Amino acid sequence: MAKYILVVPSAALPGRDDEYNDWYDKEHIGDVCDVPGIVAGKRYDALPDSPVTPPAPYLAIYEIAADDPKAAIAEIQRRAGTGEMTISSALDKSSAPMWLYRAR
Numbered sequence: 479m480a481k482y483i484l485v486v487p488s489a490a491l492p493g494r495d496d497e498y499n500d501w502y503d504k505e506h507i508g509d510v511c512d513v514p515g516i517v518a519g520k521r522y523d524a525l526p527d528s529p530v531t532p533p534a535p536y537l538a539i540y541e542i543a544a545d546d547p548k549a550a551i552a553e554i555q556r557r558a559g560t561g562e563m564t565i566s567s568a569l570d571k572s573s574a575p576m577w578l579y580r581a582r
Contacts, residue, residue: 481581482542487534489573501566509563515550
């Protein structure tokens, strides 16, 4: 079984960082980690002294162990689209692309 990471930068809508971080830390990261194939998740805050400006103030990295990592990502998207996974209205959806990397 191959190992991957899913990298997701994100931002809150203006003035809603506290609400966004509360939702992400207390609900969303656990919901994502409940998806088959997702084995762990960790969040990070961007630092203002980064050598290059980060694409968003927050970053989540999820570890995936699966033969088909795209199936895990599809399940995240399915759950988010059906209401099985709550998506906070404080999330700036345009700030949250997902990148998949395979471990070497």
